[in-house]
Amino acid sequence: MEFQTYLNTIKDLIFDYSPKVAVALLILFGGLWLTSFITKTAKKLMTKRNVEITLTNFLGNIIFWTLRTMLFITVISKLGVETSSFVAILGAAGLAVGLSLQGSLSNFAGGILIILFKPFRVGDTIEVQGEQGSVAEILIFSTKMITSNNQVVYIPNGMLSNGKIKNHSQLSTRRVDIDIITNYKSDVTDIKNKIAAIINQHPLILKEPKTDVFINNFTETSIHFSARVWTENAHHMQVKSDILEQCKDLVRI
Incomplete structure (x- = not known):
């Protein structure tokens, strides 16, 4: 007799919850497809509008997990689970995690600022x-x-x-600073002219802004010359190396 009672109870539960489970499963599988479709569509739209790939992936992940969280809450509510208490627990857990991960949240906010302001x-x-x-x-x-x-x-x-x-890469041109040291026996005008001649012959140095060659400093034993030239950003190290190499004969200590 008791077995029959349990069996009837189980049948009643199955008949009562079957529609809810069926609807929940329908919402779950439909929602999983829909969240993936919306996320992919959003990423494609951002890619077409030339949004930076890092920002595209970041916003895509936010959209994806926000929709999945909403889907989860909708599914469990259809199963008869009280969602208000669940949301409260989720909020409290989020607050606790946020307090324990303050450094990570600072880095997270910094990442957003870098992506947005570039x-x-x-x-x-x-x-x-x-x-x-x-x-x-x-x-x-x-x-x-x-x-x-x-x-x-x-x-x-x-x-x-x-x-x-x-x-060092944000602007297309970059100044190259070159320092050359000679002693007091050197002819100052001759040294300046030779440095200027070497610079003017280099094909990668820009005509504008104008090149400057001048005496930068005097010490007890030496005269310090400086040259300020401009070139394309990509040629910065090559220009500096070339000029220093060609000016090596002017160095006198």
């Missing part, structure tokens, strides 16, 4: 926190840099957004 882009050569290198990837919590000696450096975005950044 103080540098992937491929730029930057100098920050005592490190100089090429930006390989802008992540949400950190930025990946490759140094000139092929080392990988990760800088937290919180430091980047609040600190000093020197971007």
